Amino acid sequence: MVQHNVYLDDTYLTELDTEIVASDGLTWAAVRDNIFHPQGGGQPADRAWLGDQEVHPVKDHAGGLVVVEGAFAVGRPVRARVDRDLRLLHAALHTAGHLVEAAGRAQGWTMAAGNHFPGQARVEFDFVETAGARSLQEFVDRAIADDLKVAAELSDDGHRIVRLGDLHAAPCGGTHVGSLGDLASVRVTAVKARKGRTRVSYTATHAPSGTA
Ligand SMILES: [Zn+2]
Structure with a gap:
């Protein structure tokens, strides 16, 4: 079985x-x-x-x-x-969550939690004093323009590791787009202090023609 x-x-x-x-x-x-x-x-x-x-x-x-x-x-x-449209939306929001996490880590931030549900997608970091949306958005836009490949592989100890090019790697059991160029309208919509953390809210959709 x-x-x-x-x-x-x-x-x-x-x-x-x-x-x-x-x-x-x-x-x-x-x-x-x-x-x-x-x-x-x-x-x-x-x-x-x-x-x-x-x-x-x-x-x-x-x-x-x-x-x-x-x-x-x-x-x-x-x-x-x-439901194919919903699958692609979930994959886009989730992959964008990895990307927003990578953008925060690139600034030295530590991720605390994530939620990639439609309408409430966000990544939470340990609180940082000066946090703006602009540098995060620029990081995200650059990675999407570079169309970095999204790949999954098994580590030696059997964990599934998901990579965004050489930008980011994380253990993950979710669904992802084929490459970052499949993402459309990824926007960092808010960066706010909340419950002792810095919360980055974002939106994302899948580009119209998905990887076949
Ligand atoms: Zn993932």
Whole structure:
């Protein structure tokens, strides 16, 4: 019983045929080739379907599988699909979060937390006295103009490390755009002191034609 988390390899594969590889036949099921990103790492879950039935992927931390609710028998063939526009928006916001983090680190800031949900995307740093949006925005714009490649690799101890060119590397289990040129309208919208931290709010979308 092995599940392959395809979403880690290909952000842009949003529909495929697979089969149920584990279930209790009644309340939960897991697919073999899994394109569903479960909520985690500050990134929301995909909007997902098995056949015509909408499902809500979650990580089952006890079993280590991404599972959905529903009565699906083991071995049953299923068509899995996610909302492509939402997937690309989530990937863009999340990748932009890495980029904003990199922009802060380049100024010597220490990241404390991140949230990449639509409408509330932000990266929080340990409080810094003089923090302005302009230098962050310039850093972000430069990296996007350079169209740095976004790549994931496994470290020697089995962690998935995501890199933005040579600019930034971080352990991460999220979905990312193919290269920073896939990002559109990344704007640092606010830099504010909040609860002992410096909060950088931002917006981002995916460029119209995604990597095929
Ligand atoms: Zn990531």
